[in-house]
Amino acid sequence: MTETATATRFILLTQDHCPNCERLRLMLDKPLKGQFNDQIDVVHREQNTAEFEALTTEYGVQSTPALIDRERGAILRNTGGLGEVKNFLSS
Template sequence: MSEIIILTQPSCPNCDKLKMFFKFGLKGKYNDIIKEVSKYENEDIFRELINNYEITSTPAIIINDQVLKDTQPSKVKEFIQMWENQ
């Protein structure tokens, strides 16, 4: 699997939940391939990604040019497993 891009921004409770899920729910399994792109820390890259992928809210996950906007734990697991099995 290639890189997992997570789009986040400050003061976003769901962004914090997603990061905690990757850390604890998935036990850090993907830490070495996760790239967090924060709205204010990486503003240019963030804007480019939201424009290219038509993302309107955070958090969002991008893997291999596919976007997951529903970041509930079960959806995240399913999305990642889809890419692991390829």
């Protein structure tokens, strides 16, 4: 996964001390075998504060992790299920 937003399709909003963020990262790396990593920009709250805040304001995101599809403007807030994550990234 790329570590700052550029022109990829998806954005992953994440932060420190976030068990669900870690769970999603492991899901993307292990069961999904990194197949979507080159399509996802990671915007980390503590490392990219201004960009993180701009994106949360623009998309109305209030919790992490969140996956944003730039093409559709869709947001996946419930990232706990492998099926939901895979379907979101595949659509």
